Amino acid sequence: MSATWYECKVKYRKTDETGGQKVLTEPYLVDAVSYTEAESRINEEMAAYISEEFKITNIKVANYAEIHPFENADRWFKSKISLLAYDEESGKERKSNMYMLVQANDVREAFDNTLEVMKNTMGEYSIPAISESPIMDVFPYFSGEEGETEQLERFNAIKASKPEPVVVMGESFDDIDIDTDAEVEEVES
Template sequence: MSVVWYECKVKYRKTDETGGQKVLTEPYLVDALSYTEAEKRINEEMAAYISEEFKITNIKVANYAEIHPFENADRWFKSKVSLIAYDEESGKERKTSMYMLVQANDVREAYDNTIHVMKNTMGEYSIPAISESPIMDVFPYFSGEEGETEMLERFNTLKASKPEKPEAEIIDHMEFETAAEE
């Protein structure tokens, strides 16, 4: 059975650094079997994070084929992957596109992570587009059966890890002579 992801928009009031209140509407992803279950799950998940009241303003089916969290990343990127197949009857190439949600810190890292995910793919593919997604968090479904608890812990550990702070910048003191112009 394939996984169906639902994008749920949640509206809530947030207190900023200055103590002011701001109303935010943020999208989240949940893995569910139906709209009803998606609503129930997003209510449960958000209740753990938001102490005040919140409102679910929209639920729709998201078009992600796969979700891939990565360590030390804090944003989600939507990668469009075009699978290339050769149609022997017509003699033409056919492209089928799918979207992946990949965790990364920037577009370059999202591209590298997409390549990493696709490395065992037998067929040809291209990555025509990668863009930052507004998705704030992803909540996969795990039934709690044996073995799935470890999968849930690994997923949550990966997605919750924060980017490492770069060490002090290394200054290169090497000097190069420029070639004399002729």
């Protein structure tokens, strides 16, 4: 049985670094069997993250066929997959589209991760579009049965992993100050 994903928009007040408050509306994804369960689950999940009052402003069925978290990635991308099939009766090629949510750090990595997910697909397909999704987080459903606890822990560990800082010549980009006003010196080779 495939999962039904519900996109839930949550509105809440957030305090920024300067102490000012800002009202945000962010979309989250939950796996549920009905709108009622989706509302209940998003309330439960958000209560763990938001200490102040929040409001669910919208719930709708999301059109994702599959959700794939990847380690060391912090954003979600929507990949459009066009599956190609040959209709023997009419003699024409038919194309059907499906959408996946793939975790990555940029569009190129999202493309590579989509190829990784699709590598065992027997049929022909193409990837006509990949775009960054506004989805902030994904909350899959786990019943709590014996084997699913490990699956939930693995999913959450992969989803929560942070990107590794890029290291060049022994220094991480997080540690390097870049002076954008510095003059560029040409080096002869």
